[in-house]
Amino acid sequence: MAYSGYQAMPMSFQSSGSFQYTDVSKGHYSPPSAPSTPAMTPQPSPHVMPLPMPSPLLTSTAAPETDSPMQLPRGRGSWCKRFSHVNSSGAMCTSTAWAPEPQAKETIKLGPEMRQLYNLVTRTSTEMAAAEGARFTLQSILFNVWQDTTVKMCGSEVFRLGLPGAPLQVVAEHCGDVQQSICAMQERGLIVQPGSHSARVTVSGVEVDLTFEEGSSVARLRSRALKKLVEKFPDAPIIACVINTRLGQSRYDGPNQGFSVDATLAMVLHLCQRRQRDQEEQEQQPQPTDDELEPGRTLATQLLSFFEYYEKFDFKKFSVVADSPDPVPRPDAHSEAQVSVLCPVSGENMAHACVKLMRIQVMYQHCHQALAKYDGVPVGQKRGYKGRTPLATIVSIEPLWPRAREIGIAPPETKPNLPGSTPTSSALSSSSISLPSPTAMPLPKPSIPIDLPDLALSP
Numbered sequence: 001m002a003y004s005g006y007q008a009m010p011m012s013f014q015s016s017g018s019f020q021y022t023d024v025s026k027g028h029y030s031p032p033s034a035p036s037t038p039a040m041t042p043q044p045s046p047h048v049m050p051l052p053m054p055s056p057l058l059t060s061t062a063a064p065e066t067d068s069p070m071q072l073p074r075g076r077g078s079w080c081k082r083f084s085h086v087n088s089s090g091a092m093c094t095s096t097a098w099a100p101e102p103q104a105k106e107t108i109k110l111g112p113e114m115r116q117l118y119n120l121v122t123r124t125s126t127e128m129a130a131a132e133g134a135r136f137t138l139q140s141i142l143f144n145v146w147q148d149t150t151v152k153m154c155g156s157e158v159f160r161l162g163l164p165g166a167p168l169q170v171v172a173e174h175c176g177d178v179q180q181s182i183c184a185m186q187e188r189g190l191i192v193q194p195g196s197h198s199a200r201v202t203v204s205g206v207e208v209d210l211t212f213e214e215g216s217s218v219a220r221l222r223s224r225a226l227k228k229l230v231e232k233f234p235d236a237p238i239i240a241c242v243i244n245t246r247l248g249q250s251r252y253d254g255p256n257q258g259f260s261v262d263a264t265l266a267m268v269l270h271l272c273q274r275r276q277r278d279q280e281e282q283e284q285q286p287q288p289t290d291d292e293l294e295p296g297r298t299l300a301t302q303l304l305s306f307f308e309y310y311e312k313f314d315f316k317k318f319s320v321v322a323d324s325p326d327p328v329p330r331p332d333a334h335s336e337a338q339v340s341v342l343c344p345v346s347g348e349n350m351a352h353a354c355v356k357l358m359r360i361q362v363m364y365q366h367c368h369q370a371l372a373k374y375d376g377v378p379v380g381q382k383r384g385y386k387g388r389t390p391l392a393t394i395v396s397i398e399p400l401w402p403r404a405r406e407i408g409i410a411p412p413e414t415k416p417n418l419p420g421s422t423p424t425s426s427a428l429s430s431s432s433i434s435l436p437s438p439t440a441m442p443l444p445k446p447s448i449p450i451d452l453p454d455l456a457l458s459p
Helices: 078-082 110-121 125-145 155-159 178-187 218-232 236-249 261-282 297-310 357-372 398-406
Strands: 084-086 092-094 150-153 168-173 191-194 198-203 206-212 318-321
Touching (some): 110 236, 110 297, 110 398, 125 178, 125 198, 125 206, 150 155, 155 168, 155 218, 155 261, 168 218, 178 191, 178 198, 218 236, 218 261, 236 297, 236 357, 261 297, 261 318, 297 357
Parallel strands (some): 168 206
Antiparallel strands (some): 084 092, 150 168, 191 198, 198 206
């Protein structure tokens, strides 16, 4: 039998200190008022569980609840109320981690937001300089041991898609004995955690995942092939960055058995070529581009097309190829994998570790439906999501505030408070909540004696 909660019988007592029970399942509960005369203690029904008495240590006595400075927002729209307000012109203004300065919601477009998010979550110029310095240090050390060794960045680092807090992905090509290379780095005072064919090295505070290859690295060749396609479609890394951020917040990215950065970028490049081919077949005469009609419109259109295309893609029959606009039949060697994204160099499956395809496609469907609410709707008539921006409907803003404060685009002390919003703080302080002294207000005695077992405290 399903349990639906306690159904307390209404009870009332004729005294100045009234005590009332109501239906708990509906959330109605009247706490006892301060008695001025002795009141009769209610006797609970044997069929009804007594309601817990509120602790005075959790009750503020400095001011009524409506005037307390720490009114925590409630409801689904609480975040929007904290970071949105209506300006003097009557326009709804909102703030995000990638754009902390308040902006009128009617002027916020999805395309520019995607560029702002890309600049937020990727490495800054200072962080890239530190990463390049770490790579050059490793190049100098290994070159003294192996004259033909080259140390290069690979994977997501080539396209500025590596997360700032993640280790730098570097490969050492034409490297000889791995143990000898590790000893050479340790002699230079570097902290090395060796592996079979790789090592994690700390260089001037920068963590590097270094892979040793006797010949040419397949990962390096794959990055070079993808880079040529990115030069043809320069917006592809921005689209992949937004998708990767969404995947990471849902734990559907590469480290969590989802899509890796390279696989996502290859899927974006595949769709970009399909879109270019369709435009060449349909357009008989020159027409204005999306960006000429609205800045950043191309980015927004491609992101919507990505979610719409891959939420219905049949990965059981076809494989995605980065350098082709058409999917190809799935190879027999990839029959056990849920997803097949072919490497443009070796033909290997870049998404062989993905085991969450069904959940990812459902997420793509939800993202497409959320963004479609903003697509094609006149300015000022956006449906739903009061106080939010188009990108904030699919990307969670709260986890990105530390990054915004780290790079200096948001105040480091607290989250930005817009005019008319409730002040917020990252931690509760004694100045915001007044706790009564235990001697001034003793704990109430329970109406029913409770026998507690004697607990032997071990020294």
